[in-house]
Each structure stands twice: as structure tokens, then as C-alpha cells.
Amino acid sequence: MRLSRYFLPVLKENPAEAQIVSHRLMLRAGMIKQQAAGIYSWLPMGFKVLRRIEQIVHEEQIRAGHIPLLMPTLQPADLWRESGRYDDYGQEMLRIRDRHERDMLYGPTNEEMITDIFRSHVNSYKDLPLTLYHIQWKFRDEVRPRFGVMRGREFLMKDGYNFDLTKEDALHAYNRHMVSYLRTYERMGLTAIPMRAASGPIGGDNTHEFLVLASTGESEVFYDAKVPELKLGTREVDFDDRAEVAAICEEFTTLYARTDETHDPAAFDKIPEERRMVGRGIEVGQIFYFGTKYSEAMGATVVTPEGNRVPVEMGSHGIGVSRLVGALIEANHDDKGIIWPEGVTPFHAGIVNLKQGDVSTDSACEAIYKALKLKGLDPLYDDRDERAGAKFATMDLIGLPWRITVGPRGLANNLVELTSRRSGESEEMSPEAAVERIAAIYVGV
């Protein structure tokens, strides 16, 4: 993309309403525009990041054997009356009446609807196990939306639902989700720690939250210093292998890691003192096993091999997709702006033309731009007629991980500069070498 033709309304000054760094930087980098309390438009660059995150979530869900579909944002109230949650959910549920005076609601989650889909089409144990998920906008009418997209009222969430014959099968689904989530967050460059959680209105006793460590997090967290060092890495996982999947879960949940809701000081004190960490975290996902809570209430049953009809065992699992954009920035920024991890960056590299209009720098930039595109990469070429300082400031603000700086001085010796946004370190090399280097960085990302 050529910046002169893009829509990137960056702000030089800090918007007054933004208190935390991710919100401030998202507004300054032209990623979002607030439309009402807790409701945002996603401007082109914000939208790109959102889509990248969404894509990673999809890929990892599909890798784990889960099946995507799409349910609507608006739901009929009757489904929720069946489960009993129409009355339980309270003011957080946005209720709407249509022209025929039918009660509707903007879905805060989809347990009822997915259960309805399931019961309409599945009758036999032979169709199990089944895990369906979607990535869809949700609305929860928070009393006090804040922190930008991290706690909006409208938010994009991946929510998945597993249907199994036995509790044992359902717990395998639970474990599968835990492992797939670990990989999902790692691919985004995040360290998200699974922590035993309290269950809340979704119900169920088996539940973990995934927390990204950040000083601005809403939850207080207590953990063993060894926990953030755990990495799934690139190991191949057979998601059908129960023992293997369970072993990974054990690896990641044995060491102490709890939120304030489930904190157990006695257990915490057993950790060697130098490893006892107290901090704050941002919740970016949660998994639940809740058994037959919804299937019983809504008649989602299957016939067993023995010919009995039993309610299916279920669980649900969520990843806050739009929240992750904020969480990523909270975890990756400095005083100049955002620092995107390669896995989610809106553009793979930025090209800064220091002397727009100069024949040699213009054509060198064009050549680099085209070469990167030929490599299948998505560069952002700052071809505006701006001074160097302004271009650098914009690049630093929007946080592309790699920058190629092209100026007449270096070009005289066939050199451009490749700069890492994270380390700030620069290296001079030929334009061709810079392209090759960037292409190599993104192999496998």
C-alpha cells in the first residue's frame, strides 16, 4: 500500500478521553474511532490487525479439528427463556423489540443458539464428538465501558461449543481448546497464561482464563515465575491423542497461576519465595466445561449405542478477538508508539523515502516495494511529500516491525537501511539484501 493513497488518520496529540496506552495509541495511529461509549469503528489499519488476529484464531481452531460456522448477532428471546437465562442475564443484555412486538436480543454469547442448532440436526452418538465455533460481534451492555476496545460494549469474540457423549470426551475437548489457545496466543507474540478461574454466569466448575501479563490489566494475578517461561513452540500436536493433549495441559497448569478470584495464599506460599510473582493481567480468553446445563434445559440429546437418549456433555470457549488488539498493544509498545509482533502486524514492513521526488530514491523505493510484493508480503510505502522526521514519527507510531529507509546518501553506495522497530537497531545493506532479509523473517510466521 502506498501511504499517499491509504486512509491513515494519525493524530499528533493525545486524545483527551483515552487514559490507557493501548486506547491512546489506537486513536493516535488511526486504528479506531469511537462512535458511542464502548462502540468503535475500525478504521483501515485497525481493521487489518483485527482481521489478522481473526485469521490466526481460525487457523488454530481448524488445526484442532473445530468447525467454523456463523450465527447471527440478533437472537429471539424465546431461546433464552428455555435456558432460563433471559431473566438471569440482567441489564447487561441488550433487549430489542421488533415491529411485531417480538422480544429479541443482541447476543452476548451463543450457548442457547448453538444448542438449538445442535438439537435440530443431531440425534445419534455417531455424530459426536462435534465442536462448532464462530467469530461474531457480541454486545454486553456494560455499566461502565472503558479502556477502549479492551472493555467495549460491542466486541468481536470467537466462541466455540463442544458436544460430546461422555464427560471424559468433553474434558478432552476442554484440553484440546487449552492447547489450541496456547498456540493461538503464541503465534500472536503473546504470553498468555492459563489460570484457574471462577465460573461466572456461563456456569460450570472446570474453567481456565488466559491472562496476558500487563501492568494495566484488570485482574490481579499470582504466579510462579517459571510459568511465563513455558512455551508450546512449534511442536507438532496430535489433537486426537488424549494423552498427549492432556500432558501438555498438565505441563501448563501444574505450576501455580491464579487470579485474585481463585487465589490460594497457602498454596502460593509453597512456591520458593524468589519465584512468587504478583502482577496484573488482561483476560483474553476463557474455557469452560459445564456438562449438561444447557443440553438438559433445551433438550439437546443423543441416542447412545445402548439405545438410551441422554443429554450431551458440553463446554464453551471464548477468545476476545477485538480485546486482543488492545492487549497486544499493552504488551508491545514504547514511548514512540506501537511495536507490532510479526504475527499480527498490519503491514510486514514500512518503506521510508527520505527524498520524495528525487528520481533515484523514488525508483529505488518503487523497486523495493514491488520486490516485497512479489515475495507475497504486504509493505507500506510512505511516499508522501513529507520531511524525514515526520515519516519516521509516523512509522514509529504505527509500529511496523521492520523499516527500510531509502535516502540519496546511502543510495550513492547502493545501500539502504533496515531498522528493527523493537530494538531500534539499524543495518545497512543493498536493497536486494533488505528484501531478502525481510522475506526470510516472515517465513513461517
Add this chain to the structure above:
RNA sequence: CGGAGCGUAGCGCAGCCUGGUAGCGCACCUGCUUCGGGAGCAGGGGGUCGGAGGUUCGAAUCCUCUCGCUCCGACCA
């Protein structure tokens, strides 16, 4: 929902207390100069001061109501 605060140009703000023709910086447009870390000079455009009502000769300013937003607390992906 309890407490606090803010709405004046696209953004950041002053003006309000003590009523008298709406201002500054950034951004935007034009020209000249500049050109490796948010340039300089000159000129220019843009605001029914969130909305409604009231007091007054006169309201951004005082009063009443209302809408919106933010922050702190109790609740949540």
C-alpha cells in the same frame, strides 16, 4: 448504579469566576524557502461555544432542564 468531572474549529486547549461582536497551538489550503527524526516565513478557509428553555438591552459566560463523554468504586470476553 453510587461518587467526581468535562462538552468552545478535525485534534489539544484558553476564554466563563467578574455578561459587551469567539481566541491560541497543531492539522487543512496557497506561495516561497527548506529537506536523515513531527521545518520556517507570508497569506487563507473553517466554530448557531452539545441541545432546549429562562434571566438580561445584550449570554460561550448567570439559572433550570436535558443529551453525550470521561474518570474513581461495585460487576464482566
